[in-house]
Amino acid sequence: MLWSNTSHARGRLTEAFAEDYLIKHGLTPIDRNVHCRQGEIDIVMRDGDTFVFIEVKYRKNNHFGSAIEAVSKAKQNKIRHCVAFFFHQANLNEYNTPCRFDVIALEGNINQPQVTWLKNAF
Numbered sequence: 001m002l003w004s005n006t007s008h009a010r011g012r013l014t015e016a017f018a019e020d021y022l023i024k025h026g027l028t029p030i031d032r033n034v035h036c037r038q039g040e041i042d043i044v045m046r047d048g049d050t051f052v053f054i055e056v057k058y059r060k061n062n063h064f065g066s067a068i069e070a071v072s073k074a075k076q077n078k079i080r081h082c083v084a085f086f087f088h089q090a091n092l093n094e095y096n097t098p099c100r101f102d103v104i105a106l107e108g109n110i111n112q113p114q115v116t117w118l119k120n121a122f
Contacts, residue, residue: 010110014058015042018104021115027052036085039078044086051099053083055121058106058113067105068116076101076122 019029027045034041043054055075057067079101087094103121106113 010058011056013110014106014113015056017106017113018054018056018115019043019045021104021117022052022054025117031086034082034086036082038081038085039075041079041082041086047100049098051097052102053079053086053099054102054104055079056104056106058110060108060110062107067107068103068118071103071121 015032019032022043022045023029027047029043029045030051031044032042034044041053042056045052045054055071057070059065059067059070083099083101084094087097100120101122103116103118105116105118107116108114
């Protein structure tokens with residue numbers, strides 16, 4: 001992974017890193033950067049029959065809080081709204097479709113970050 005100094009480019013790189021990491025751990029990619037009026041879902045994957053909605057956060061250091069701490073309650077609510085939109089667009093019932101919310105926290109060197117994967121984070 002090559003470093004870039006724009007936040008948008010870093011976001012793309014860290015999301016690609018996270019997706020590759022999750023594929024190596026058996027998840028199947030479905031979609032990326034799903035936008036709705038309330039926000040965005042970084043990555044959508046499947047783990048067996050379960051839809052997994054992944055929020056990716058990167059921090060070079062924890063001077064302003066860790067990557068995990070950056071997933072606030074407000075951010076979680078925005079993701080939940082986007083998931084409802086995603087299910088509606090896919091003609092799936094959000095109440096009967098197995099799903100979970102994971103967080104991939106990447107910290108340190110962007111070329112070899114430390115990875116923390118929180119399954120069912122919220």
